Amino acid sequence: MRTLTFARRMAREIxxxxxxxxxGLGFPLLLLLLLTAIQKNVPVALFDLERLTPGIAVFxxxxxxxxxxxxxARDRSSSFLQRLYTTPLTGADFILGYTLPLVPMxxxxxxxxxxxxxxxxxxxxxxxxxxILAALPVSLFFIGLGLLCGTIFSDRxxxxxxxxxxxNLTAWLAGIWFDVDLVGGWFRRLAEALPFLHAVExxxxxxxxxxxxxxxxxxxxxAYTVPVLILAAAxxxxxxxxxx
Amino acid sequence: xxxxxAMGLTKRYGDLTAVDALTLTIDAGERFALLGVNGAxxxxxxxxxxxxxxxxxxxxxxxGKSVVREPGAVKARIGLSPQETAVAANLTAEENLLxxxxxxxxxxxxxxxxxxxxxxxxxxGPILRRRAGKLSGGWQRRLSIAMALISRxxxxxxxxxxxxxxxxxxxxxxxxxxxxxxxxxxxTTHYMEEAEAxxxxxxxxxxxxxxxxxAPAQLKARTEADxxxxxxxxxxxxxxxx
Numbered sequence: 330m331r332t333l334t335f336a337r338r339m340a341r342e343i344x345x346x347x348x349x350x351x352x353g354l355g356f357p358l359l360l361l362l363l364l365t366a367i368q369k370n371v372p373v374a375l376f377d378l379e380r381l382t383p384g385i386a387v388f389x390x391x392x393x394x395x396x397x398x399x400x401x402a403r404d405r406s407s408s409f410l411q412r413l414y415t416t417p418l419t420g421a422d423f424i425l426g427y428t429l430p431l432v433p434m435x436x437x438x439x440x441x442x443x444x445x446x447x448x449x450x451x452x453x454x455x456x457x458x459x460x461i462l463a464a465l466p467v468s469l470f471f472i473g474l475g476l477l478c479g480t481i482f483s484d485r486x487x488x489x490x491x492x493x494x495x496x497n498l499t500a501w502l503a504g505i506w507f508d509v510d511l512v513g514g515w516f517r518r519l520a521e522a523l524p525f526l527h528a529v530e531x532x533x534x535x536x537x538x539x540x541x542x543x544x545x546x547x548x549x550x551x552a553y554t555v556p557v558l559i560l561a562a563a564x565x566x567x568x569x570x571x572x573x
Numbered sequence: 574x575x576x577x578x579a580m581g582l583t584k585r586y587g588d589l590t591a592v593d594a595l596t597l598t599i600d601a602g603e604r605f606a607l608l609g610v611n612g613a614x615x616x617x618x619x620x621x622x623x624x625x626x627x628x629x630x631x632x633x634x635x636x637g638k639s640v641v642r643e644p645g646a647v648k649a650r651i652g653l654s655p656q657e658t659a660v661a662a663n664l665t666a667e668e669n670l671l672x673x674x675x676x677x678x679x680x681x682x683x684x685x686x687x688x689x690x691x692x693x694x695x696x697x698g699p700i701l702r703r704r705a706g707k708l709s710g711g712w713q714r715r716l717s718i719a720m721a722l723i724s725r726x727x728x729x730x731x732x733x734x735x736x737x738x739x740x741x742x743x744x745x746x747x748x749x750x751x752x753x754x755x756x757x758x759x760x761t762t763h764y765m766e767e768a769e770a771x772x773x774x775x776x777x778x779x780x781x782x783x784x785x786x787x788a789p790a791q792l793k794a795r796t797e798a799d800x801x802x803x804x805x806x807x808x809x810x811x812x813x814x815x
Contacts, residue, residue, distance in 0.1 A: 334675030338661060338668075345663040345704075403662075408655035412720070415623055415653045416676040417645070 331418055335426025343396050343430070353396065353438055357389035358445050364506070365449045376506070382446040383460060383532025384505030386439045387525065390464060390471050391499040393431050393438075395491040397475025401427060402484035420566045427479075428472050428558075435468030436461060459535040466547065467528040470554040476561035480568055503529045524553040574637050576601040576728055576757030577622060581631030584617050591617040593781040594631065599774075601636075601727075604750075604758045605786075606772035608765070608805065614781040615761035616656065616732055622759065623653050623730050636727040636757075652721030656732040658713040659720075662706025666697055666716050669705050670723055677724040684723075691719045695749055711742025715749055722756075729753065731760040735767060747771060769801040777805060779814040 343349050364376040364385075404410045413423075439461045447453050474495070478487050502509070502516075503525035509517045520526045527549035534542035577599040584592040592614040599605045607615040620626040622633055624644040632639055638646040661669050667688060674684030692698055697719060700712050708716065714734060721729055734750065735743040750758070750771055762768050768775045769789040776786040785792065785808055789801055796807035 331676060331678060334672060338664060338672045341668070342661060342663040406657075407662075408657040408659040409661065411625060411655050412653055412659045412673075413676060414625060415648050415651060416673070416724075417648060417678055418676050 332422045332425045332429070335418065335422055336429045339400065339426055340430035340434075342400055343434070349392075349396055352392045353389060353434070354441055356392075357385050357438070357442055360388070361385045361442065361445055361449070378446050378449060378451040379536060380533060381505070382443060382451055383463075383536055384503060384529045385446075386442040386460070386464060386532055387467055387503055387528045388496070388499055388505055389438045389442060390435050390467050390528075391496050391525075393435055393468060393471040394475035394478065394495055395487070396434075397427060397431055397472050398479035398482070398487035398491045399484060401476060401479025402482060402487045405479075406484050414569065420562075420569050423569065424476065424562050424565055427476055428469075431472045431475075432465070432468055435464055435472070439464035454538070456536050456538045459538070460532050463532045463535040463543075463547075466550045466554050467524075467531070470524060470528070470550060470557060473554060473557035473561045477557060477564060480561065480565045498523070499525045502526060505529060524550050574601060575599065575634065576603060577605075577633060577635055577759065579618075579622070579631070579633040582618065582621055582628050582633050583630040584614075584621055584626060585629045590781050592621065595783050597776060597783060597786060599757060599759065601757055602755055604753075604760070604771060604773045606768040606775045607759065607761045607778055608763065608768040608775050609778035610763055613763075613778040615763075615778055617781075618778070619730050619732055619759065619761055622728075623651055624648055625653075649724075650727045651730060652724060652726035652728075653730045654714075654717045654721040654732065654734060656736060658710070658717045660705040660708075660713055660716055663704060665702050665704055666708070666712075667692075667701045669716060669720055673720045673723045679724070687723055687725070691722055694752065695719050695722075709742070711738050711745060714738065714742070714746055718746075718749060722753075726756060728757045728759065731758065733761055733763070735762070735764065743767075765802045765805055777808050779809050779812060782812070784808050784812045784814075 364381055368376040443457050443461060475491060478491050482490060502520040502523055504520065509520040509526060527546040531543065531546035531550055534546060575598050579595050579597045582592060582595040595618060607618060609615050617626060621628050621640060622635055624640050624647050628641060632641045635647045636650040638650065640647050661672060664672060670688040670691060671684050674687060692701055695715055697716065700708055705713060705716060735746050738746065747770060760771065774786055774788050775792065777784045792804045793801060796804040798804040798807055
């Protein structure tokens with residue numbers, strides 16, 4: 330009950346912030362429209378919707394980190410967390426309360442992205458549902474990262490780290506707009522070692538209905554998601570014990 | 574039963590002793606001010622009493638429960654309004670109150686009833702549906718106190734409740750604090766006039782030590798000072814700290 334109370338507050342705070350709505354939903358959709366318009370005017374297949382949409386969906390999910398981190402860091406700097414530490418809320422209430430509302434937001438973001446792509450000409454099949462579901466582990470990864478950053482850094486620092494650095498890392502290393510093989514070398518190896526490219530390839534495999542291609546990317550994403558969530562929960566619990 | 578009984582309460586950060594063996598009793602229902610300049614140890618004392626900082630040594634009973642051994646029971650008996658206003662900016666004032674009620678595990682009907690009581694008592698009607706982040710500093714402080722009172726605490730902690738407020742907002746908040754009956758209230762302040770106007774007794778702190786605790790009139794009489802500020806200075810200088 331207390332967890333739900335906390336989660337409801339978190340959802341309201343995020344959804345009532347116009348910047349959140351713009352960056353979480355408006356900006357990715359704008360990119361989708363823009364790149365689709367470019368595609369119509371060039372003779373080669375640069376941004377075909379089957380490849381582009383899962384990438385844009387993951388790019389949108391990267392903003393979940395910013396939303397979570399900003400709110401947690403702000404709760405810390407405004408002493409709101411200190412106030413809440415004097416209530417019976419437990420560490421699990423806080424961690425679940427910060428995490429849970431962002432999961433349906435991530436799924437809704439992906440669904441909106443695929444709906445927009447369908448309106449622009451993406452072939453509508455049952456695989457779209459699998460592709461939306463593929464956003465679940467990816468969302469959890471970005472949320473866990475937000476929980477971790479918000480617990481460690483100040484609200485100003487998370488703006489730079491999660492707003493600028495992470496979204497740029499996702500944009501460049503996820504293979505959304507170009508194939509990382511075109512750059513090759515260390516860039517490709519770095520992209521393959523990080524979870525962003527695998528998150529996009531997971532969505533692409535799901536959209537193709539390629540169940541064999543699905544698994545390796547899912548494992549890569551989970552290999553980052555699970556430790557990040559565990560680390561975030563442990564760091565938050567540690568800070569909570571110190572009442573920070 | 575005492576509202577608060579601190580026994581040798583101490584907090585050290587490395588070589589720095591923030592609070593040095595504080596021993597103090599505050600009666601149930603009393604309004605007590607901890608007065609001192611910045612760094613005197615007021616906020617650290619309050620943080621230990623509110624179970625936000627574990628004492629390095631000593632203990633304190635808050636409404637009969639130990640801050641060291643029974644922090645959960647202490648938390649169920651206290652309300653805290655931190656130095657920063659600590660409100661959820663994108664929630665309305667009413668939603669902030671209902672949220673705090675939920676965080677304390679109150680049922681919906683009880684939460685609504687208590688929100689109504691506090692709205693009436695603290696005059697929050699005009700701002701109830703407005704987002705907390707858009708309120709003036711004075712209204713945010715008033716809301717912050719209401720949030721601390723939502724769980725019907727036995728002991729209320731107000732950390733620098735009027736810091737940064739203009740004269741009118743401060744006067745209005747003083748009225749709110751004076752109207753709180755039946756709850757042991759501990760407030761920290763570095764405003765002399767605030768301590769004198771609001772508190773039944775004032776504890777003067779400097780360099781982590783509680784130098785004295787008495788009624789403002791008694792402190793003035795003892796130091797033969799006309800103004801409370803002079804009494805404060807006399808006490809601090811007497812201790813060789815001014």
